[in-house]
Amino acid sequence: MQGRRYRLGVMGGTFDPIHHGHLVAASEVLARFSLDEVVFVPTGTPWQKKDRRVSSGEDRYIMAAIATSSNPRFTVSRVDIERAGDTYTVDTLKDLREERGDDVDLFFITGADALGQILTWRGAERLFQLAHFIGVTRPGVRLEAPSVEHLPADRVTLLDVPALAISSTDCRKRVREGLPIWYLVPDGIVNYINKRGLYQE
Numbered sequence: 680m681q682g683r684r685y686r687l688g689v690m691g692g693t694f695d696p697i698h699h700g701h702l703v704a705a706s707e708v709l710a711r712f713s714l715d716e717v718v719f720v721p722t723g724t725p726w727q728k729k730d731r732r733v734s735s736g737e738d739r740y741i742m743a744a745i746a747t748s749s750n751p752r753f754t755v756s757r758v759d760i761e762r763a764g765d766t767y768t769v770d771t772l773k774d775l776r777e778e779r780g781d782d783v784d785l786f787f788i789t790g791a792d793a794l795g796q797i798l799t800w801r802g803a804e805r806l807f808q809l810a811h812f813i814g815v816t817r818p819g820v821r822l823e824a825p826s827v828e829h830l831p832a833d834r835v836t837l838l839d840v841p842a843l844a845i846s847s848t849d850c851r852k853r854v855r856e857g858l859p860i861w862y863l864v865p866d867g868i869v870n871y872i873n874k875r876g877l878y879q880e
C-alpha cells in the first residue's frame with residue numbers, strides 16, 4: 680500500500696515586512712488543505728517591484744523566521760534569497776522539489792492580487808505542472824472570474840480566508856509616519872524593525 684504523500688504549502692512573498700495577513704492566510708490554507716507544513720519563501724530580487732526600495736534579503740528572512748517561530752508547522756526557506764538574479768516562482772518550485780524529493784505535493788499559496796497576474800510570470804504554463812495554486816481572498820481584490828478563468832481549473836483553487844486589510848506597504852508607511860504597527864505584525868517584528876531602523880525614510 681502506498682503511504683500518504685507529504686503536503687507542502689509554499690508561501691512566497693517579499694515580506695517587507697511579514698504581517699498578520701500573510702500568517703492568517705498560511706494558517707487557514709494549512710488547515711483547509713490538510714497540509715503538513717507551510718514554508719515561507721522570502722523573494723531574492725522581486726523583479727516586479729524594481730521601482731521601489733526593498734529591504735535586504737537577510738532582514739526579510741530574519742523577520743519571516745521571527746514571525747513563524749511559534750508555529751511548529753511553519754518554516755522559512757533561503758532558496759530565493761540565495762539564488763542570484765531576479766526571483767521567479769518557477770525556480771522556487773524547482774528548487775523545493777529538488778530539495779524535498781518526489782514524494783511531496785506542492786501547494787503554492789498566493790493572494791488574489793498576485794494570482795490575477797500569474798499569466799505574466801515567467802514560465803506560467805510550467806508553473807501549473809509544478810504545483811497546485813491556492814488563491815486566497817484579500818480585501819479590495821475580487822477573487823473570481825474573469826481574472827482566473829484562463830487558469831487551469833484543476834490546478835487552481837480559490838479560498839476565502841478571514842480577510843485582514845493589512846499590507847506591507849501600509850506597515851512601511853505607518854512606520855515612516857510614526858504610527859503604530861502593533862497588532863498588524865507580530866510583536867517581534869515591531870521590535871526588529873525598531874532595532875534595525877527599517878522603513879524610517
Ligand SMILES: Nc1ncnc2c1ncn2[C@@H]1O[C@H](COP(=O)(O)OP(=O)(O)OP(=O)(O)O)[C@@H](O)[C@H]1O
Pocket residue numbers: 691692693694695699700701704788789790791792793815816817818843844845846847848849
Ligand atoms: N492581507 C493579506 N491577505 C491575504 N493575502 C495577502 C495579504 N497580504 C499579502 N498577501 C499575499 O501574500 C503574498 C506575499 O505578499 P507581499 O509580501 O507582497 O505582501 P504585500 O502586503 O502585498 O506587500 P506590498 O504592500 O509591499 O506589495 C502575495 O501573494 C500577496 O497577495
Ligand SMILES: O=C(O)c1ccc[n+]([C@@H]2O[C@H](COP(=O)([O-])O)[C@@H](O)[C@H]2O)c1
Pocket residue numbers: 690691692693694720722725727728766767768769789793799800801
Ligand atoms: O515568477 C514570476 O515571474 C513572479 C512574478 C511576480 C511574483 N512572483 C512571486 O509571487 C510571490 C508574491 O510576490 P510579491 O512580489 O507580491 O511579494 C513571490 O513568491 C514572488 O516570487 C513571481
